[in-house]
Amino acid sequence: MVFEAARLAFINLFASETRGVFWKVLGLTLAALLVVWILIRKIFIWLALPWLEQLVPGIPEWAGWIGFVLGIVASIGLALALALLISPVTAAIAGLFLDDVAEVVEQRDYPQDQPGVAMPLGQSIISALSFFGIVVLGNLIALLMLLIPGINLIAFFLVNGYLLGREFFEFAAMRYRSIHDAKAFRRQNRGTVLMGGFVIAGFLAIPLLNLLTPLFAAGLMVHLYKMLNREQQIV
Numbered sequence: 001m002v003f004e005a006a007r008l009a010f011i012n013l014f015a016s017e018t019r020g021v022f023w024k025v026l027g028l029t030l031a032a033l034l035v036v037w038i039l040i041r042k043i044f045i046w047l048a049l050p051w052l053e054q055l056v057p058g059i060p061e062w063a064g065w066i067g068f069v070l071g072i073v074a075s076i077g078l079a080l081a082l083a084l085l086i087s088p089v090t091a092a093i094a095g096l097f098l099d100d101v102a103e104v105v106e107q108r109d110y111p112q113d114q115p116g117v118a119m120p121l122g123q124s125i126i127s128a129l130s131f132f133g134i135v136v137l138g139n140l141i142a143l144l145m146l147l148i149p150g151i152n153l154i155a156f157f158l159v160n161g162y163l164l165g166r167e168f169f170e171f172a173a174m175r176y177r178s179i180h181d182a183k184a185f186r187r188q189n190r191g192t193v194l195m196g197g198f199v200i201a202g203f204l205a206i207p208l209l210n211l212l213t214p215l216f217a218a219g220l221m222v223h224l225y226k227m228l229n230r231e232q233q234i235v
Contacts, residue, residue, distance in 0.1 A: 001192065001224070001227050001228075001231075002192060002195045002196050002199060002224065003199075004223075004227070005196065005220050005221075005223035005224040005227060006196075006199045006220050008105075008109065008219070008220075008223050009105075009216050009217075009219035009220035009223055010216065012101075012104065012105060012108065012109075012215075012219045013212055013215055013216060013219070015104070015108065017104045017107065017108055018101070018104050018215065021097060021100045021101055021104065021215065022212075022215060024097065024100075025097050025212070025214050025215050026211060026212065029089065029211050029214065030211065032089050033089055033211075036089060097214060097215075097218070098168075098171045098172070098214075098218045099116075099118035099119065099175065101214075101215055101218040101219055101222070102116055102118075102172065102175055102218065102222045103115070103116075103118075104219075105219050105222045105223065106222070109223070109226075110226055113226070116175025116176045117175055117176075118175065119174060119175070156201070156205070157198060157201045157202070157205075160197070160200070160201040160204060161194060161197035161198040161200070161201040162194060162197055163197070164197050164200045164201060164204070164217060165193045165194050165195075165196050165197020165198070165200060165221075166186060166193065166197065168196075168197075168200065168217045168218060168220070168221040169186050169193045169196065169197075169221045169224065169225065170182050170183060170186050171218070171221065172218070172221040172222045172224075172225045173185050173186060173225050175222075176225070176229070185225075185228075185229075189228050192224065192228060193224070196220055196221060196224050199220065200213065200216070200217045200220065203216050203217070
């Protein structure tokens, strides 16, 4: 079920009906990541510059070498920080475009079903900001675990798989159910939702393609909700 939902979500990424949402999500994701990059770089310079100014005068003959090494370290550190922030940034953007993606999925693949109801704009923004905060906190925990050999990659998938699966599924379910019922339905299907979250985390780990995570994750969870809901109605 999860892999079928993922297959359909991937196909929807490049469907003609998705093109308008595709460019909006991609453009906003790139703009948000650019802003995040600039902020991280400014914070790094603000923190590192006083230390560098104290260090370099004591050993002027090494100044050029130190600057070169620090430049490499800074580039790696900034790239790592940006990679860790891709998850919360895409999560926040998804909160703004989930309904657009869901409507495309409903029209393409479930035209016979009653369409879902979009969340009010205010609730969408609040949910997106809440989701952003939760995923940032989760990835900070995962970042601390990077210091522990052997579990860093596992930590990334566990944290992002759980958080992204939970939040994206509840976003999708809230189009068709109340907030309370959506959360209860997610808990009832927690194993399947977690597997869907791991698929999203795997997608997130693919460079460049991960910029489309909001589109893919939203589509996957709408399909997964529809499949689970239909299966349980039959039973």
